[in-house]
């Protein structure tokens with residue numbers, strides 16, 4: 001992977017970012033938990049084009065901020081567990097730092113699944129409460145509109161729980177903790193906007209069998225991708241648009257949107273709408289367009305064939 005510094009960040013910043021970054025060329029037989037949850041196509045294209053992929057240090061900034069938080073938590077937890085906090089610190093902050101449960105931080109766990117080693121790093125394992133805690137530097141909106149985030153948080157933490165189980169440690173509770181990078185005090189009180197720039201959510205615990213099945217399924221997909229590349233799913237491409245709009249004369253906005261033309265026509269018949277036209281909404285694959293590190297090598301990226309503006313729909 002080629003690293004660039006297009007915006008002339010100071011060397012000390014570049015150095016610190018690069019020391020924290022952990023990206024490596026993907027290899028068959030060994031995979032991290034988050035990579036396993038991501039599309040196999042990205043894994044394969046990264047593997048095939050590793051030396052050509054270009055990344056700017058600014059693309060690594062968010063991961064760097066996340067690492068900085070993890071390092072600070074780890075540093076405090078290690079001193080706390082070793083009884084190395086100064087008496088001055090304890091005296092000064094004892095009212096706001098109550099006794100913490102016993103914890104292990106940055107804990108590596110792994111297990112072999114169908115011949116592949118699946119590995120992960122657990123941010124905090126709360127020994128006393130048999131709980132896993134994951135810490136994220138993330139957008140406030142991922143807590144406000146939680147449905148999408150919950151899906152990936154649930155998968156991630158339940159895989160960790162399964163890996164802990166395989167390694168002889170039972171976990172009963174799972175939590176996501178968010179350091180909210182774009183939180184604004186002016187929005188507090190609207191909907192379920194968090195009260196502070198830190199939020200915490202408990203994650204549903206799967207049956208261990210469910211986690212095991214999910215892991216088998218994912219490993220199978222990754223193995224199969226060595227022989228045949230399959231496109232990422234619409235969800236993995238962060239797709240929006242593509243619906244069919246029922247347009248009425250003298251009205252600029254759609255009367256109603258449908259997932260298929262057939263549904264639209266049936267609806268129009270049912271409600272006796274005689275005069276209308278059908279418009280197809282433009283498809284936008286946000287990840288392919290702006291966020292995928294292998295976009296330029298991807299045979300399924302619609303933006304590689306034409307300019308985005310020229311693609312009304314896929």
Ligand code: SF4
Pocket residue numbers: 039041042045231232236237285287288292293294295298299300301
């Ligand atoms: S460009 Fe889109 S389809 Fe291709 S690997 Fe990236 S996300 Fe998947």
